[in-house]
Amino acid sequence: MLEVRNLHTKVDGKAILKGIDLSVKAGEVHAIMGPNGSGKSTLTQVLAGREDYEVTEGEVLYKGRDLLEMAPEIRAREGIFVAFQYPVEIPGVNNSYFLRTALNTIRRHKGLEDIDAFDFLEMIKTHMSDIGMDPGMLDRSVNEGFSGGEKKRNEILQMSLLRPDLTILDETDSGLDIDALKIVAAGVNRFRQPDKAIVVITHYQRLLDYIEPDFVHVLWNGQIVKSGQKELAFELEERGYDWLREAALNGGR
Amino acid sequence: MDTINQKDTRQMSENEMIEELSNREYKYGFETTIEMDVIPKGLNEDVIRLISEKKNEPEFMLEWRLNAYRHWKTMDFPPWANLKIDPIDFQDIIYYAAPKKKEKLQSLDQVDEELLNTFDRLGIPLLEQKRLAGVAVDAVFDSVSVATTFREKLGKLGIVFCSFNEALLEHPDLVRKYLGSVVPYRDNFFATLNSAVFSDGTFVYIPKGVECPMELSSYFRINTANIGQFERTLIVAEEGSSVSYLEGCTAPMRDTNQLHAAVVELVALDNAKIKYSTIQNWYPGDKNGKGGIYNFVTKRGLCKGRNSHISWTQVETGSAITWKYPSCILRGDNSVGEFYSVALTTNYQQADTGTKMIHLGKNTSSTIISKGISAGHSNNSYRGLVRMTKGANNARNFSQCDSLLIGNQCGAHTFPYLEVENNSTSVEHEATTSKIGEDQLFYLQQRGLSMEDAVSMIVNGFCKEVFRELPMEFAVEAQKLLEIKLEGSVG
Numbered sequence: 001m002l003e004v005r006n007l008h009t010k011v012d013g014k015a016i017l018k019g020i021d022l023s024v025k026a027g028e029v030h031a032i033m034g035p036n037g038s039g040k041s042t043l044t045q046v047l048a049g050r051e052d053y054e055v056t057e058g059e060v061l062y063k064g065r066d067l068l069e070m071a072p073e074i075r076a077r078e079g080i081f082v083a084f085q086y087p088v089e090i091p092g093v094n095n096s097y098f099l100r101t102a103l104n105t106i107r108r109h110k111g112l113e114d115i116d117a118f119d120f121l122e123m124i125k126t127h128m129s130d131i132g133m134d135p136g137m138l139d140r141s142v143n144e145g146f147s148g149g150e151k152k153r154n155e156i157l158q159m160s161l162l163r164p165d166l167t168i169l170d171e172t173d174s175g176l177d178i179d180a181l182k183i184v185a186a187g188v189n190r191f192r193q194p195d196k197a198i199v200v201i202t203h204y205q206r207l208l209d210y211i212e213p214d215f216v217h218v219l220w221n222g223q224i225v226k227s228g229q230k231e232l233a234f235e236l237e238e239r240g241y242d243w244l245r246e247a248a249l250n251g252g253r
Numbered sequence: 254m255d256t257i258n259q260k261d262t263r264q265m266s267e268n269e270m271i272e273e274l275s276n277r278e279y280k281y282g283f284e285t286t287i288e289m290d291v292i293p294k295g296l297n298e299d300v301i302r303l304i305s306e307k308k309n310e311p312e313f314m315l316e317w318r319l320n321a322y323r324h325w326k327t328m329d330f331p332p333w334a335n336l337k338i339d340p341i342d343f344q345d346i347i348y349y350a351a352p353k354k355k356e357k358l359q360s361l362d363q364v365d366e367e368l369l370n371t372f373d374r375l376g377i378p379l380l381e382q383k384r385l386a387g388v389a390v391d392a393v394f395d396s397v398s399v400a401t402t403f404r405e406k407l408g409k410l411g412i413v414f415c416s417f418n419e420a421l422l423e424h425p426d427l428v429r430k431y432l433g434s435v436v437p438y439r440d441n442f443f444a445t446l447n448s449a450v451f452s453d454g455t456f457v458y459i460p461k462g463v464e465c466p467m468e469l470s471s472y473f474r475i476n477t478a479n480i481g482q483f484e485r486t487l488i489v490a491e492e493g494s495s496v497s498y499l500e501g502c503t504a505p506m507r508d509t510n511q512l513h514a515a516v517v518e519l520v521a522l523d524n525a526k527i528k529y530s531t532i533q534n535w536y537p538g539d540k541n542g543k544g545g546i547y548n549f550v551t552k553r554g555l556c557k558g559r560n561s562h563i564s565w566t567q568v569e570t571g572s573a574i575t576w577k578y579p580s581c582i583l584r585g586d587n588s589v590g591e592f593y594s595v596a597l598t599t600n601y602q603q604a605d606t607g608t609k610m611i612h613l614g615k616n617t618s619s620t621i622i623s624k625g626i627s628a629g630h631s632n633n634s635y636r637g638l639v640r641m642t643k644g645a646n647n648a649r650n651f652s653q654c655d656s657l658l659i660g661n662q663c664g665a666h667t668f669p670y671l672e673v674e675n676n677s678t679s680v681e682h683e684a685t686t687s688k689i690g691e692d693q694l695f696y697l698q699q700r701g702l703s704m705e706d707a708v709s710m711i712v713n714g715f716c717k718e719v720f721r722e723l724p725m726e727f728a729v730e731a732q733k734l735l736e737i738k739l740e741g742s743v744g
Contacts (some may be wrong), residue, residue, distance in 0.1 A: 001742070002561045038606065048695075048699050049698075049699075050695060062612070071698075072695065072698040072699055073698045073699075073702060073703050073704070075699075076698065076699050076700055076701040077701045081699075082699050084696065084699075087696065088690065088692045088693050089716055090693050090696070090697070090710070090711060091712035091714055091715065091720070092713070092714030092715055092716070092717035093710055093711065093713070093717075098697075098700075101706075101710070102697075102700035102701050102702065105700075105701040105702055105706075106701045109701070141714065142714075158700065162701075231402055
């Protein structure tokens with residue numbers, strides 16, 4: 001589904017990603033772990049299509065097509081979804097209206113009819129009860145005045161509503177207490193299906209207790225310095241990131 | 254006086270067609286071909302006498318006009334607004350142009366077909382079978398009102414809804430009693446000019462205890478080149494009555510500026526309520542700032558009676574220059590004044606708009622919500638005065654002025670003025686200026702919305718507090734209008 005090959009990027013002239021290789025197939029869950037400043041956020045932003053990130057080398061294929069050529073909204077319509085680390089507030093824009101507009105935009109792209117307000121309401125309420133969200137959140141402005149946990153749930157709600165093929169969860173665990181973390185993880189796990197791929201980006205191992213990855217990659221200084229299976233995450237939890245520095249300096253992978 | 258036959262824009266050359274398409278965001282830019290009665294350019298006492306004579310006005314009206322004109326000659330163009338205005342040659346303007354009437358109309362079916370078509374194209378059908386349900390319309394074309402719908406039905410309730418000129422002929426005492434009682438003819442440069450030369454407009458009278466059962470509206474259309482449109486609207490709501498009124502405006506695209514200087518006076522007596530909404534979409538000029546309407550308007554409401562209530566809602570999207578401050582004089586105790594405004598400027602448009610809330614009575618309260626959106630090279634200023642006079646015990650005001658900037662070359666300015674002469678009053682003012690957030694745009698794009706849809710969603714959210722004050726069907730229209738205006742202003 002996603003093929004990242006030798007990806008290099010610069011932000012404000014500074015090299016951040018220095019040759020990323022990553023291959024994600026349908027049905028797989030990949031975790032990308034790394035310390036602050038390793039390039040995790042940059043990778044998310046580049047995949048989502050943020051303009052400020054200049055790709056200097058390499059390529060990214062999504063479903064066999066050149067992802068970097070696609071505008072951000074096209075990527076979204078083609079099935080890429082990013083659950084943001086810091087979802088923005090949009091004052092005055094009704095959450096329900098926003099969700100329905102997004103859904104209909106994507107439905108139209110797929111050649112489906114718009115869903116009307118009544119059917120939508122029924123659909124969204126089911127999704128909300130699945131992740132323990134108060135239906136009152138529909139009538140509020142998008143993310144405005146939401147607590148950290150509510151914002152993250154609103155992201156997961158959008159994921160389950162929009163049914164993307166490739167979901168990127170960017171530090172979804174940050175700022176969540178353990179109960180909220182479990183609910184969010186359960187929402188993601190319900191979404192694990194043979195035709196869907198999920199990339200979990202996280203600093204800490206604890207989210208992976210609830211969302212079990214098939215593969216774990218360690219990002220350090222703009223490169224994936226180690227890949228493995230879920231056991232790698234436990235090793236990182238025990239030993240921290242420092243031991244990898246040496247591995248990286250020795251050119252190991 | 255001469256008759257001119259105007260150019261038919263439907264037979265355009267290729268270049269004109271391309272021009273038309275490149276300006277597609279203004280879809281009301283067409284011109285109507287119709288035989289017009291036009292007086293020569295220029296302004297003097299004879300012109301004023303001629304206008305008055307054409308309209309068979311009562312003597313008092315002519316005197317009032319001449320007094321205004323003599324006073325106007327002593328006045329100077331107001332220099333204080335945050336606007337760049339090229340000098341206006343008041344002798345280079347046509348002060349009266351009206352479609353030629355064949356004979357006196359017996360019914361709307363006899364209105365010239367070209368005029369009916371014009372208003373059809375503007376989305377304002379005038380014929381009985383096509384009318385907007387629940388909205389009565391007074392259609393003003395250049396200097397005169399050409400049709401007023403639902404007059405008879407409203408008449409059964411004692412409501413007068415007609416052109417200003419008809420009101421002068423049929424209800425001269427009512428007009429005389431209230432004309433100039435809120436905006437005197439000496440008020441300001443543009444209002445005084447209007448008092449001298451105004452040619453028509455709308456008159457509304459709601460009798461005691463009557464709740465007007467439908468929206469009343471005026472639709473102003475400027476058609477003739479070089480004409481200035483000067484209309485007057487006077488709305489009187491007697492004790493315990495209520496009315497909701499809406500005005501819309503458009504004009505053809507031309508590369509010279511045209512002047513529109515209107516006066517609106519509202520009078521609300523005890524327990525009366527007037528809600529006045531405007532969707533202003535005059536031609537704003539082209540992308541480079543050439544042409545467009547100069548919109549210099551004086552609007553003021555007098556809350557004369559106890560518990561009276563006047564509410565202004567405006568969505569200002571058109572005009573090259575907007576200079577307008579719909580205001581409330583809160584004279585009756587417990588009276589309420591409100592001002593809700595969205596002003597959008599794009600390209601080279603300039604707006605200096607806001608309100609005045611003058612608190613005279615006890616326990617009076619006012620609310621000001623202003624949303625300014627600037628894009629392109631435009632300049633958008635909010636200017637508002639809140640005045641608490643000595644007698645305004647326990648009066649309250651709340652003001653909120655928010656500005657949203659799209660791009661780096663536009664400007665937003667806020668000029669709040671406070672004059673408090675009474676310690677028991679409370680005045681709150683909040684102001685914010687923000688740039689449309691790249692993070693917000695990106696968030697919406699990541700959910701599949703195009704850049705333009707994302708901008709319009711954010712802008713509509715920003716304006717929500719104002720839009721919800723508009724009558725339902727116009728709120729939808731206002732949202733669409735903003736979407737169209739914002740096309741191409743981002744990215």
